[in-house]
Amino acid sequence: MSAVVFVVDPQKVAQRPAHVRTQERTTKPNELLADNALFEQFIADLVSLRASLVTNPPRVASAARTSGRSSSETAGEAETWRSYVDRCSGRLGLPLVNFALGRHLDGEASAPDSTAVWSENLSGNDEEPGLEDDTAEELVDQPADHPENDQLQEDPGRPDTAAVRRLRRWAKELVEVVGGLGPIEWLLATRLLLTIVAIGAWRSHELEWFPNLAKTLTTLGRSDDPPAEVEPQTGSLVAVGLALLRMHAPRHEQTDEALRYRESAESVAHLLPAAELELVAEYSAGLTTRFGGLVDTESVLVLADEIVQADPVADALRALHEQGREAHVDSPHLLHVTGNPSNPAIAALDAIAAVVSDNTVGAWASNSKGCWTLLVWRKPDVYRVERDKSGLVLWRQYRLDRRLSLAALARARDFNLAQKVPRRALVQPIPDAVELIRMLGLDPTTPPVCPVA
Numbered sequence: 001m002s003a004v005v006f007v008v009d010p011q012k013v014a015q016r017p018a019h020v021r022t023q024e025r026t027t028k029p030n031e032l033l034a035d036n037a038l039f040e041q042f043i044a045d046l047v048s049l050r051a052s053l054v055t056n057p058p059r060v061a062s063a064a065r066t067s068g069r070s071s072s073e074t075a076g077e078a079e080t081w082r083s084y085v086d087r088c089s090g091r092l093g094l095p096l097v098n099f100a101l102g103r104h105l106d107g108e109a110s111a112p113d114s115t116a117v118w119s120e121n122l123s124g125n126d127e128e129p130g131l132e133d134d135t136a137e138e139l140v141d142q143p144a145d146h147p148e149n150d151q152l153q154e155d156p157g158r159p160d161t162a163a164v165r166r167l168r169r170w171a172k173e174l175v176e177v178v179g180g181l182g183p184i185e186w187l188l189a190t191r192l193l194l195t196i197v198a199i200g201a202w203r204s205h206e207l208e209w210f211p212n213l214a215k216t217l218t219t220l221g222r223s224d225d226p227p228a229e230v231e232p233q234t235g236s237l238v239a240v241g242l243a244l245l246r247m248h249a250p251r252h253e254q255t256d257e258a259l260r261y262r263e264s265a266e267s268v269a270h271l272l273p274a275a276e277l278e279l280v281a282e283y284s285a286g287l288t289t290r291f292g293g294l295v296d297t298e299s300v301l302v303l304a305d306e307i308v309q310a311d312p313v314a315d316a317l318r319a320l321h322e323q324g325r326e327a328h329v330d331s332p333h334l335l336h337v338t339g340n341p342s343n344p345a346i347a348a349l350d351a352i353a354a355v356v357s358d359n360t361v362g363a364w365a366s367n368s369k370g371c372w373t374l375l376v377w378r379k380p381d382v383y384r385v386e387r388d389k390s391g392l393v394l395w396r397q398y399r400l401d402r403r404l405s406l407a408a409l410a411r412a413r414d415f416n417l418a419q420k421v422p423r424r425a426l427v428q429p430i431p432d433a434v435e436l437i438r439m440l441g442l443d444p445t446t447p448p449v450c451p452v453a
Helices: 010-014 029-033 036-055 071-092 094-100 114-118 147-154 161-177 183-198 210-221 228-246 256-274 277-284 288-295 297-309 312-322 344-353 406-412 431-439
Strands: 327-331 334-337 361-366 372-378 381-387 393-399
Touching: 029 036, 029 094, 029 183, 036 071, 036 161, 036 183, 071 094, 071 183, 094 183, 161 183, 161 210, 183 210, 183 228, 183 288, 210 228, 210 256, 228 256, 228 277, 228 288, 228 297, 256 297, 277 297, 288 297, 297 312, 312 327, 312 334, 312 344, 334 344, 344 361, 344 372, 344 381, 344 406, 372 431, 381 431
Parallel strands: 334 361
Antiparallel strands: 327 334, 361 372, 372 381, 381 393
């Protein structure tokens, strides 16, 4: 009988673990948000993991990327991803990794609640570095008989002033380190940011968190696509974050929040098709108590579909409804404002201004006095066709430049701010307008007729 020879796989022998665990970490989200020392160590761990990814980025062996490649190359890349997950679990702890990936924690709800967080004693000094950026109105120590303190004491679900300080500072630190993080760390940092908002670090009317969340989502959208293993988690968490931004960003106003929301939505729209119902439900579970049905599973998925479909006219219709306007879509590029507006021209102008698009779009309105106005927008011109009180149909053309947007013209409610294109007779149809009206499905020789009525 010959000697026993052990079979050795050279590739597996050559592999070394990415992280040696000297002590298993078991910190859960509630514990992390209730302990200053733990959170400071957590930020340090994120920075350390980010630094390691600069020279050793995680890879994934997906079907699309391994076509025509050897099994040894595929196995090597898959092992690199597993090593990355092990490194995150060893550095951050499995409970936090599961929290990032939308998994329940040992049968418990994975989203922290404010009662559990505030029942812990926060270690550390209230006057820690990094608080100088907080607003004095909210964060400066106040006398015991100050109304602000009375209000805090009357709301048992809201943290005290010292806790607010820490949470707001931690939110800033999360945003500062989020750039360049790996996919698991990004998911974890973003979900913690959402949690900090949800458990009451800001009052309902305070939106200082809004630009932080918008920046976090936009940073992801401009980074490399996530590995296939976490595409559903990334798309689902992004969808939840956008829903929270959407409810604070009015469709019909050009506020800072509305602009930031649109930038974020455009950046991450390509990630939304991967969102999954169960993951959306998990990521939004901790938000509905504070923010209600606008961030529940169904609302989040409806918004995600709206962003992916990218229908500016449908979005404008929703904006008009938010303003209390009665309107519907007559054709894919034509809005009809109903409700007997006193000034049909302004009502139609508000409608086409709500369409955030450079494509040709029209809107019309009429009232019980026999007046109607049809507006057609084709950048940079607005064509205005209307019947006045005397019964004449008049044709006008306005040209907008870089100094005046369609939205600004609508806010001013004054067509005279735009440059009028000179015409010999206002009763003569404008050839370009006639062509565009036909493209919208209307007859330029007759008043607009609603096909829906």
